Amino acid sequence: MSTNIYRYEVRVRWKSVLIWTFALASLLFIFMALFPSFSAEAAAMNEMMANFPPALKSAFGISNLDLSSVLGYFSFCMVFCQLCFAIQASNYGFGLVSVEENEMTADFLLTKPVSRSNVLRSKILAALTSLLATDVLFWLMSYASIVLFREGKPYELKILLLLLGSVVVFQLFFFFVALAISQLVRRVRSVTPYSLGLAFGAYVLNAFAGIFGDVKLEYLTPFKHFDTAAIVLDGHYNLPLVLLEVGVIILALGFTWLRYARRDIPTSV
Amino acid sequence: MNVIEVNKLTKYYGKSRGIVDVSFGVEEGEIFGFIGPNGAGKSTTIRLLLSLIHPTSGDARVFGKDIAKEGPTIREQIGYLPSEVFYYDDMKVIDLLKYSASFYPCDCEERTRELASLMELELNRRIRDLSYGNRKKVGIVQGLLHSPKLVLLDEPTAGLDPLMQRKFFDLIRDENKKGVTVFFSSHILSEVQRLCNRVGIIREGRMVEVSDIRTLQQNNTKKIRVNTRYGQPAFDLPGVTNVVTENGTTQLFFRGDINLILRYLTTLNVDDVSIEEPTLEEIFMHYYE
Numbered sequence: 001m002s003t004n005i006y007r008y009e010v011r012v013r014w015k016s017v018l019i020w021t022f023a024l025a026s027l028l029f030i031f032m033a034l035f036p037s038f039s040a041e042a043a044a045m046n047e048m049m050a051n052f053p054p055a056l057k058s059a060f061g062i063s064n065l066d067l068s069s070v071l072g073y074f075s076f077c078m079v080f081c082q083l084c085f086a087i088q089a090s091n092y093g094f095g096l097v098s099v100e101e102n103e104m105t106a107d108f109l110l111t112k113p114v115s116r117s118n119v120l121r122s123k124i125l126a127a128l129t130s131l132l133a134t135d136v137l138f139w140l141m142s143y144a145s146i147v148l149f150r151e152g153k154p155y156e157l158k159i160l161l162l163l164l165g166s167v168v169v170f171q172l173f174f175f176f177v178a179l180a181i182s183q184l185v186r187r188v189r190s191v192t193p194y195s196l197g198l199a200f201g202a203y204v205l206n207a208f209a210g211i212f213g214d215v216k217l218e219y220l221t222p223f224k225h226f227d228t229a230a231i232v233l234d235g236h237y238n239l240p241l242v243l244l245e246v247g248v249i250i251l252a253l254g255f256t257w258l259r260y261a262r263r264d265i266p267t268s269v
Numbered sequence: 270m271n272v273i274e275v276n277k278l279t280k281y282y283g284k285s286r287g288i289v290d291v292s293f294g295v296e297e298g299e300i301f302g303f304i305g306p307n308g309a310g311k312s313t314t315i316r317l318l319l320s321l322i323h324p325t326s327g328d329a330r331v332f333g334k335d336i337a338k339e340g341p342t343i344r345e346q347i348g349y350l351p352s353e354v355f356y357y358d359d360m361k362v363i364d365l366l367k368y369s370a371s372f373y374p375c376d377c378e379e380r381t382r383e384l385a386s387l388m389e390l391e392l393n394r395r396i397r398d399l400s401y402g403n404r405k406k407v408g409i410v411q412g413l414l415h416s417p418k419l420v421l422l423d424e425p426t427a428g429l430d431p432l433m434q435r436k437f438f439d440l441i442r443d444e445n446k447k448g449v450t451v452f453f454s455s456h457i458l459s460e461v462q463r464l465c466n467r468v469g470i471i472r473e474g475r476m477v478e479v480s481d482i483r484t485l486q487q488n489n490t491k492k493i494r495v496n497t498r499y500g501q502p503a504f505d506l507p508g509v510t511n512v513v514t515e516n517g518t519t520q521l522f523f524r525g526d527i528n529l530i531l532r533y534l535t536t537l538n539v540d541d542v543s544i545e546e547p548t549l550e551e552i553f554m555h556y557y558e
Contacts, residue, residue, distance in 0.1 A: 105355055
C-alpha cells in the first residue's frame with residue numbers, strides 16, 4: 001500500500017463522512033424521539049397497522065413489525081439508514097477510480113512510480129476506512145438514541161449488535177458492486193445518478209418484491225439479505241443470503257482487480 | 270544505449286487506429302522531436318510508454334526494461350508533462366507538488382523551490398484559481414522536481430506566453446546538458462527545429478521518417494527563389510517541384526545534382542537569386558501531401 005495515496009484519499013472523504021454521519025444521526029434522533037409516543041399508544045398503533053393493506057406494509061418493510069418494542073421500532077428506522085448507507089457506499093464505489101478519469105487526474109497519479117494494483121489497493125483501503133468511520137459514529141449515535149428514548153423498556157443487546165453489525169457487509173456490497181460497474185462503463189461522467197440508481201433500485205427491488213410474482217428478484221438485494229425486521233423477528237441473520245452477498249462482494253472485487261490492471265485510461269479528448 | 274526502444278508498437282482503440290507498427294529508438298542524452306499533426310498518434314505513443322494504455326501488439330523498452338512488466342520502476346525516472354494539465358482542484362500548488370514528490374525516493378524540496386521560482390509560480394494559491402498558463406507551469410515543475418533521467422513532453426508549450434516558452438526551452442536545454450534525455454512531441458515545427466537533435470515524423474499512426482534534423486533539412490533539397498527580368502522560366506528539369514510564380518519571382522524546390530540547376534540558372538537573365546535550405550515546415554508539408 002502507498003501511504004501517501006491512502007492519506008490523500010482519506011482526507012478527501014473526511015468531509016463527506018461527517019456530512020453522512022450528521023444526516024444519519026439526525027434521521028435516527030428524529031425517528032427515535034417519536035418512540036415514546038408510539039410505545040405509549042402501542043395497542044392503538046398495532047390495531048391501526050393491522051388495518052393497512054398487506055401490500056403497503058410489505059412495501060415499507062413493516063408487515064411483521066412490532067412498533068411498540070424498542071428494537072421493532074429501531075429496525076423500522078434502520079431501513080432508512082440502510083438507504084443512506086447504500087447511497088454513501090455506492091458514491092464511494094462509483095467515484096473511487098472514475099473520479100480520476102473524469103477530472104483527468106489519472107494522468108497525474110498513474111504516471112507516478114506505483115503499480116495499478118497498488119493504487120487500487122490504497123484507494124480501496126482508504127474508502128473502507130471512511131466507511132468504517134461512518135459505521136463507528138453511527139453505532140455510537142444508535143446506542144445513544146436508544147438509551148435516550150427507550151423509556152425504560154427492555155431490549156436484547158445481542159439483536160441490537162446483529163442489526164448494527166449488518167451495516168458493514170451491507171456497505172461492502174454497494175461499494176464493490178458500484179466499483180465493478182464503474183469498470184464496465186467507459187466513463188462515469190457523474191457519480192450521483194449512478195449511485196442513486198443503484199441504491200434506490202436495490203431498495204425498490206425488495207420493497208415491491210411481490211409484484212415480480214414467482215421470480216424472486218429480491219434475493220439479489222442487500223435490503224433483503226439484511227432485512228432488519230426479519231433479524232429482529234428471527235434473532236439471527238439469514239445465513240444463506242448473507243453468504244450469497246459475501247460471494248457477490250468477492251466476485252465484484254476480483255473482477256475490478258483484473259479489469260483495472262488492464263484498463264486504458266481515456267484522454268481528455 | 271537507447272533510452273527508449275520501441276518495436277512494432279501497435280494500438281487500436283476498438284476498431285479505430287491509434288498507432289500501427291511504430292518502431293524507433295531514442296538515444297541517451299539526446300532531444301528527440303516527435304512531430305505530426307493532431308490525431309497522428311503522438312499522445313498514443315507517449316501514453317503507451319507510460320502504461321496509461323496498453324499495446325494491442327508490439328513492445329517497448331525504456332531504460333532497457335519492458336514497459337509491460339516494469340512500469341513502476343521505469344516511471345521512477347520519468348518526468349511527464351501532458352498536453353493538458355488537470356490536477357486536484359482543491360489543493361494548493363505547494364501541497365500538490367509535495368504530494369507529487371512523495372512518490373519518489375528523493376528529497377525534492379529544494380529542487381521544487383528552485384523550479385517554482387524559475388517559472389515564477391506562486392506556491393500558495395489554490396489550483397482551482399490558476400489560469401491555464403499557470404497550471405501548465407505547475408505541470409512543468411511537477412514533471413521535473415524529482416530530477417528524472419527521461420522527460421516526456423506532450424505538446425508542452427500550449428498556453429505559455431513567448432517569454433515563458435523561452436524560459437521553458439532554456440530549462441529543458443539545461444536538463445539535457447546534465448544528461449537528461451528528452452522526448453518532445455509537438456506539431457509546432459519551429460520549436461522542434463530550435464531544440465531537437467533528431468526527429469521522428471508520424472503520420473496517420475505510422476512513423477514515416479526518423480532522421481537527424483540536419484539530414485532532414487539538407488536532404489539535398491534546396492529552396493530556390495529567382496527574379497527574372499524577361500518572361501517566365503520553364504524550369505523543365507528533373508527534380509524540380511512546387512514551382513510557384515508571383516510578381517516575377519519564381520519559387521521552387523530542387524532535389525538532385527546541384528550543378529544541373531546552376532547550369533540552367535546561368536542560361537537565364539537573372540535579377541536576383543537565392544538558394545537556401547528549406548525550413549522544417551516546408552519539409553514537413555512535403556510528407557503530408
